[in-house]
Amino acid sequence: MEFPLYLLVLMVWANRWFVGLYLKVVRRRRFHAADKDFEPTVAIVTPMFNEGRGIFDSINSMLALDYPAHKLSIIIVDDRSTDDSYAWARRAADQNPQRVTVERNAVNMGKRKSISNAVRSTDAEIIVSVDSDVVVDRNAIRALVRRFISPRIAAVGGRVFVSNPNDSWLTRMQVIKYFLGYEYLKSIERAFHSVMCLSGCLTAYRRTVLLELEPILKNRNLLGVPIKYGEDRFLTRQIVKAGYETYCTMDAFCWTTAPSTYGKYFSQQLRWRRSNLVDIIGGVTHAARLHPVVALHYLCSGALLVAYPLAVIQKLIDGTFWELAGFHLLVLAVLGAIYALHARRLPHDMRVHPLWFLAMAVVMPMTYIVCTTLAMFTLDSSSWETRGHTGAAEPAVVAPATAAPTELVPAAEVGM
Amino acid sequence: MSVAANPDVPRPAWAEKIDLAPNSPRRPLTLVLNKFIVTLYRTVGFVVLTLILLGLVSFLFTKVFFLFNRSWIAPTLVSPTDERVVRLNAEIVQQSALRDKLLGERAVLEVSLRDAERREATGMTLQESLTRAARAEANARSSERQRLQRLSSELDEVRSQVAEATRQFADVSRESLDEQYQSGLTTRDKYAAGNLQLGQLAQTNLTLAEKDSELTARGEQMKRDADALVSATRTLDPARAPLNVDSLRLRQDFMRGALDVAKAQDERKACTDVQTSLDRSVARYDELLKVLSESPLLKALSGKITIAFVPYQNLTNVHTGSTVFACRLGMFVCRKVGQINQVLSGEVSVHSPIESKNERGLMLELSLEDGGHAAQDQVLFLNHAPLLL
Known part of the structure; x- marks a missing residue:
C-alpha cells in the first residue's frame, strides 16, 4: 500500500509545487492576460441572515468599490433574519435606492435559493457572489471583470485572505494555509483556465452561464439525495464540464472570517471533506474532458484524499504516527519558510509568524482521519446550511426539475 | 412498486x-x-x-490501561521459522562450525605433535647410541694405548739389552778386528767388511729405537682419539672442541642430532601450548553452544517449556510462584491459568504486543494448567485479575 501512496503524494506534490511553478513561468502571459477595457454591468449578490449593523457597513463598503456606479448594483437577500438586519439593509438601500436592492424571502430558505432568486431578478452581465461577512477590496470588482478576456471564460474567482488572523492559533495557522493555497496550489488549474473550485467568498460569474446551468444546479443530488454543501465547488466543476473556462486571479481579493474554535474548524473541515468526496465522485466521469495535466492532478488529488487518512490510520496502528508528524514538521517548516519569504510584501496586520504553520503537522492528519472518515459515511447529510437554515423543508429525494431555480451560488470554500 | x-x-x-x-x-x-x-x-x-x-x-x-498496568506479560509461542529462533539456530550453526574448525586444527596439531615427539625420541636415542658408541670406541682406544705403552716399555728394555749386547759385541769384535788387521791376520777387505757388519749392528739399535718411537706415537694417537671421542659427545663449547678431524665429523653429526632433538622438543612444546589454547577455546565454544541450546526460545520450540516475555518495568511484580491470569476481551473476565516457574536469565528484546516498538526484558518459564491454551493469548496478567473482574 505504501508505494502507491508515495507515488500519489509525489505526483500531487510535483504537480502542485513544481509543475505549477514551471507553468507559472512558461505561461506567464496567460496568467497576466486581462482586458482592461471590459466594463460590463455587475450585480453583487449577498445573502444575509442575522448580520445586524454589519450588513449596513458591508453595503457601504460595496458602494465604495472602484467601479462605475451606473454599472454596479447591489442585491441584498434577507433570508428572514430574526434581528434588525433587514432594517439596517433597508436603511442602506434607502440612502442609495438606485444601486441597492433589498429582497426578503417569504420564509427562511437558505443561501442557494436566495441567490438564485436574486440572479433572476437582475439583468446584469456579471453576477458577483460575495458572502455577507466578507470584506472586499476596493479594486476587486474591476480586477475580476477584466479577466473575462473571452466569452469562454464563465467564472473568475478572487483571492481570499483571513480577516481575523490573530484570534487563535487556528486562525494563524489558516492564514498561512490560505496564503499558500492561493499562491501555489491552483497554479496548474490557472495555467489551463480550468480552476476546479472558485470560492463563494468572491467570485464573478457570467449571468447567462448561471441561467444555462440552473437546471443542473437545481437538481443537484446524489442517488436522489439533495446535496447542499460544496455548492461553489460543484458550480465551478459544472461550468468546466459545460466547456467553459474558469480562472482565479490574485489581483482581486477579499477577507473572510476563518474559524477560530475547534468546533467551527472541525465543522468546516467536515463540510469540505464531504464536498471534496462528492466532487471527486461526480467529477471522475468527465475528468477525461479536462486537459491531461489538470485531469491527472485532479484525479491524484482525489485519490490522495482517501489514501492519505488511510495512511495516517496505518501509522497510528503501527505506532509510528509521530514519525509521520515529524516528517510533516519538516515539510511544513520548509513551507513556512516559503511563506515567510512571500509574506514580507504583506501589511503587518495580515501576516503571522511562519512557525504557526507547524501546527498543521498534527492538525492536518487528525482532521483528515476524523473528517474524511466521518464525511465518507455522511455524504447524505443536509446539516449544513449557512445562515441558520436547517433544510428541513427540503424533500429527501429530488424529483425531476419543474419548479423555479432554487440554488445557484456556492458557499465559501477554499480547496486546499 | x-x-x-x-x-x-x-x-x-x-x-x-x-x-x-x-x-x-x-x-x-x-x-x-x-x-x-x-x-x-x-x-x-x-x-x-x-x-x-x-x-x-x-x-x-x-x-x-496499559499505560498504568505493570502486571502484564506476553506469552510467546515459538515457531521454527520465528525470526529469533532462526537467528539462534544460525548462531548455533555458526558457533558449531567454528568449534569444528578448531577441532580440525587441533587434529592437525596432534599429528605435528606426534611427529615432533617421534623425532625427539628418535634423535635422543640416536644421541645416546652415538655417545655409547663413542665411549666404547674411546675405551677400546684406551685399551690399545695401554697395550702399546706396555709393548713400548718392553721394547725399551729389549732395546737397552740389545744395545748393550751389541755395544759389547761391537767393542770386542772391533778390538779383535783391529788386532787381526794390525797383525795382518786379515786382509783389508775383510777388515772393512767386519767394520760394515759392526755398523749394521748399530743400525739394528736404531731400528729398535725407531720402533719404540712408533709405538709411543701410536699410543699418543690412541690417547688423543679416545679423548676426542669422549669430548665429542660431551661438550658443545667450540673452544674445548677436540682437534681431531674424525671426532669433529662425529661431533658434527652429534651436534646435528642434538639440534634436531632440540627442534623437535621446541615443536612439541609449541604444539602442546597451542593444543592447550585450542582446548580452552573449544571449551568456551562448548559452553556457548550449551547456553544457546538451552535458550528459552529453543526450549520452548521443542515443547519442553512455555515461556513469556516480561518487560523490565513489570519485573517488580514477577516472583517464582506468582499466579498467572488469562482474560477475555483484553482485560475482562479473568481466570487463573498457571504460575511462574522461574525467571530465565538473559536479556531479550521482543516486539511489544502493547506498543509497536521493541521492548527489553526477561523471559519467564510458565507452567500452564489449561493445556497451554493461554499461551495463545496476547497478554497474561500476574498476581490478580487486572480490573479485579
Missing part, C-alpha cells in the same frame, strides 16, 4: 417523501433503487461509524 400498487398494503414513510405523486400507482424504478442504495449506505455508514467509534474508545481505553 408493489407498495404503491396495492392499496391494502400501508405505504412506508419514505414512500411519501420520494414520490412525485403520492397516489401514483407506479414510481420510477430508479427512484426505488436510489432509495434502496441510500438506505443501505446510511445503514452501512451507521454501522461503520459505530464500529469506528467503538474501536476508537476501546483503543484509547487499552492505551490508558
Whole structure:
C-alpha cells in the first residue's frame, strides 16, 4: 500500500509545487492576460441572515468599490433574519435606492435559493457572489471583470485572505494555509483556465452561464439525495464540464472570517471533506474532458484524499504516527519558510509568524482521519446550511426539475 | 412498486417523501433503487461509524490501561521459522562450525605433535647410541694405548739389552778386528767388511729405537682419539672442541642430532601450548553452544517449556510462584491459568504486543494448567485479575 501512496503524494506534490511553478513561468502571459477595457454591468449578490449593523457597513463598503456606479448594483437577500438586519439593509438601500436592492424571502430558505432568486431578478452581465461577512477590496470588482478576456471564460474567482488572523492559533495557522493555497496550489488549474473550485467568498460569474446551468444546479443530488454543501465547488466543476473556462486571479481579493474554535474548524473541515468526496465522485466521469495535466492532478488529488487518512490510520496502528508528524514538521517548516519569504510584501496586520504553520503537522492528519472518515459515511447529510437554515423543508429525494431555480451560488470554500 | 400498487398494503414513510405523486400507482424504478442504495449506505455508514467509534474508545481505553498496568506479560509461542529462533539456530550453526574448525586444527596439531615427539625420541636415542658408541670406541682406544705403552716399555728394555749386547759385541769384535788387521791376520777387505757388519749392528739399535718411537706415537694417537671421542659427545663449547678431524665429523653429526632433538622438543612444546589454547577455546565454544541450546526460545520450540516475555518495568511484580491470569476481551473476565516457574536469565528484546516498538526484558518459564491454551493469548496478567473482574 505504501508505494502507491508515495507515488500519489509525489505526483500531487510535483504537480502542485513544481509543475505549477514551471507553468507559472512558461505561461506567464496567460496568467497576466486581462482586458482592461471590459466594463460590463455587475450585480453583487449577498445573502444575509442575522448580520445586524454589519450588513449596513458591508453595503457601504460595496458602494465604495472602484467601479462605475451606473454599472454596479447591489442585491441584498434577507433570508428572514430574526434581528434588525433587514432594517439596517433597508436603511442602506434607502440612502442609495438606485444601486441597492433589498429582497426578503417569504420564509427562511437558505443561501442557494436566495441567490438564485436574486440572479433572476437582475439583468446584469456579471453576477458577483460575495458572502455577507466578507470584506472586499476596493479594486476587486474591476480586477475580476477584466479577466473575462473571452466569452469562454464563465467564472473568475478572487483571492481570499483571513480577516481575523490573530484570534487563535487556528486562525494563524489558516492564514498561512490560505496564503499558500492561493499562491501555489491552483497554479496548474490557472495555467489551463480550468480552476476546479472558485470560492463563494468572491467570485464573478457570467449571468447567462448561471441561467444555462440552473437546471443542473437545481437538481443537484446524489442517488436522489439533495446535496447542499460544496455548492461553489460543484458550480465551478459544472461550468468546466459545460466547456467553459474558469480562472482565479490574485489581483482581486477579499477577507473572510476563518474559524477560530475547534468546533467551527472541525465543522468546516467536515463540510469540505464531504464536498471534496462528492466532487471527486461526480467529477471522475468527465475528468477525461479536462486537459491531461489538470485531469491527472485532479484525479491524484482525489485519490490522495482517501489514501492519505488511510495512511495516517496505518501509522497510528503501527505506532509510528509521530514519525509521520515529524516528517510533516519538516515539510511544513520548509513551507513556512516559503511563506515567510512571500509574506514580507504583506501589511503587518495580515501576516503571522511562519512557525504557526507547524501546527498543521498534527492538525492536518487528525482532521483528515476524523473528517474524511466521518464525511465518507455522511455524504447524505443536509446539516449544513449557512445562515441558520436547517433544510428541513427540503424533500429527501429530488424529483425531476419543474419548479423555479432554487440554488445557484456556492458557499465559501477554499480547496486546499 | 408493489407498495404503491396495492392499496391494502400501508405505504412506508419514505414512500411519501420520494414520490412525485403520492397516489401514483407506479414510481420510477430508479427512484426505488436510489432509495434502496441510500438506505443501505446510511445503514452501512451507521454501522461503520459505530464500529469506528467503538474501536476508537476501546483503543484509547487499552492505551490508558496499559499505560498504568505493570502486571502484564506476553506469552510467546515459538515457531521454527520465528525470526529469533532462526537467528539462534544460525548462531548455533555458526558457533558449531567454528568449534569444528578448531577441532580440525587441533587434529592437525596432534599429528605435528606426534611427529615432533617421534623425532625427539628418535634423535635422543640416536644421541645416546652415538655417545655409547663413542665411549666404547674411546675405551677400546684406551685399551690399545695401554697395550702399546706396555709393548713400548718392553721394547725399551729389549732395546737397552740389545744395545748393550751389541755395544759389547761391537767393542770386542772391533778390538779383535783391529788386532787381526794390525797383525795382518786379515786382509783389508775383510777388515772393512767386519767394520760394515759392526755398523749394521748399530743400525739394528736404531731400528729398535725407531720402533719404540712408533709405538709411543701410536699410543699418543690412541690417547688423543679416545679423548676426542669422549669430548665429542660431551661438550658443545667450540673452544674445548677436540682437534681431531674424525671426532669433529662425529661431533658434527652429534651436534646435528642434538639440534634436531632440540627442534623437535621446541615443536612439541609449541604444539602442546597451542593444543592447550585450542582446548580452552573449544571449551568456551562448548559452553556457548550449551547456553544457546538451552535458550528459552529453543526450549520452548521443542515443547519442553512455555515461556513469556516480561518487560523490565513489570519485573517488580514477577516472583517464582506468582499466579498467572488469562482474560477475555483484553482485560475482562479473568481466570487463573498457571504460575511462574522461574525467571530465565538473559536479556531479550521482543516486539511489544502493547506498543509497536521493541521492548527489553526477561523471559519467564510458565507452567500452564489449561493445556497451554493461554499461551495463545496476547497478554497474561500476574498476581490478580487486572480490573479485579
